[in-house]
Amino acid sequence: MRVRLLFHFVLPLSLLFLTACAAGTPATDAGGLRVVATTGQIGDAVANVGGDAVSLTTLFGPGVDPHLYVPTESDVTTLGAAEVIFYNGLHLEAQMTRVMEQLGERGRVVAALGDGLPPERLLTWDATTPYDPHVWNDPELWILVVTAIRDTLSAADPDNAARFAANAEAYIAEIRETDAFIREQVARISPERRVMVTAHDAFGYFARTYGFEVRGLQGISTESEAGTQDVQALAAFIADRQIPAIFVETTVPPRTIEAVQAAVRARGFEVAIGGSLFSDALGTPGTPEGTYTGMLRHNAQTLADALSDS
Numbered sequence: 001m002r003v004r005l006l007f008h009f010v011l012p013l014s015l016l017f018l019t020a021c022a023a024g025t026p027a028t029d030a031g032g033l034r035v036v037a038t039t040g041q042i043g044d045a046v047a048n049v050g051g052d053a054v055s056l057t058t059l060f061g062p063g064v065d066p067h068l069y070v071p072t073e074s075d076v077t078t079l080g081a082a083e084v085i086f087y088n089g090l091h092l093e094a095q096m097t098r099v100m101e102q103l104g105e106r107g108r109v110v111a112a113l114g115d116g117l118p119p120e121r122l123l124t125w126d127a128t129t130p131y132d133p134h135v136w137n138d139p140e141l142w143i144l145v146v147t148a149i150r151d152t153l154s155a156a157d158p159d160n161a162a163r164f165a166a167n168a169e170a171y172i173a174e175i176r177e178t179d180a181f182i183r184e185q186v187a188r189i190s191p192e193r194r195v196m197v198t199a200h201d202a203f204g205y206f207a208r209t210y211g212f213e214v215r216g217l218q219g220i221s222t223e224s225e226a227g228t229q230d231v232q233a234l235a236a237f238i239a240d241r242q243i244p245a246i247f248v249e250t251t252v253p254p255r256t257i258e259a260v261q262a263a264v265r266a267r268g269f270e271v272a273i274g275g276s277l278f279s280d281a282l283g284t285p286g287t288p289e290g291t292y293t294g295m296l297r298h299n300a301q302t303l304a305d306a307l308s309d310s
Contacts, residue, residue, distance in 0.1 A: 032052060033050070033160075034083045035055065035056050036057045036059065036079055038058075038093050038096070040281050042087070045149050049171060050153055051167050053163055057082070059071075062250070062283055063250055063251055065251045065280055079099065084111070089133070090132070092133035100112070111148065113148055117135060122135070123204045134204065134279070137204075138208065139182075140179075143172050146175070178296050178297055182300040185304040186304065188304040191211070193307045195213045196247065196303065197215045198246070198247050199256050200216045202249065202280060238260070239267040245273065246273060247303075248277070274306025275302040
């Protein structure tokens with residue numbers, strides 16, 4: 001409730017800044033096309049496709065939970081000065097939706113990348129969040145996002161369209177190589193042990209793509225909270241199935257998974273915490289996990305090391 005109240009307080013202030021900024025800062029060629037991305041995954045894609053033809057700001061850093069993030073005054077100023085804004089959509093950045101809509105109405109190029117994906121390829125959820133927003137965990141879906149970024153940048157800056165196309169082609173090749181690496185790691189895990197138990201339900205697309213069963217303690221958004229019954233139900237599932245490892249997420253406090261581990265122990269079975277997975281945010285810039293493909297490779301390696309028979 002505290003987060004929701006804060007959002008209602010911040011939003012009117014945000015709209016005041018948007019109105020002031022929407023008059024626009026004249027575009028210049030000195031720093032390239034001014035682009036803002038919300039998540040690290042989107043920022044990495046824009047950086048790879050845009051190269052030095054864009055001046056990129058990514059709002060969400062390592063460990064930031066996009067489900068709960070409330071835009072700051074500084075964010076609003078940055079967004080208002082942007083020429084192109086990319087965000088995930090599909091209700092991922094739940095606290096920023098109205099801000100994005102306001103920017104679009106004021107003439108900014110605002111692209112909700114997930115909303116443009118084919119609905120038949122999205123995982124459904126519930127009436128509040130009709131589709132699972134964690135689309136980056138399916139590399140083939142993410143390639144569609146990359147092509148949308150390429151096309152949006154090309155429309156905004158036609159003089160650099162050829163450069164954007166070449167960069168996108170190279171980046172897509174890197175994503176496909178990463179997909180092959182993930183499949184090699186998954187092959188190390190016997191089918192009956194391919195069960196991902198995590199803090200929240202962020203890995204549905206990964207599970208569908210690579211043949212895992214996935215269980216999240218919280219729902220698809222970290223706005224929901226797990227109760228005692230949720231913990232006990234998940235603990236019973238782990239103990240009954242003799243699942244060897246469960247995983248924390250870098251954007252969710254570990255206490256939720258630690259509570260599950262304790263509940264499993266109380267049932268007479270010991271489950272290990274197999275490591276940290278990157279779900280909603282990338283790792284630290286300058287590290288392998290600070291890139292989209294590095295994040296996926298880390299997750300696959302972590303899963304294989306914790307769940308494989310050897």
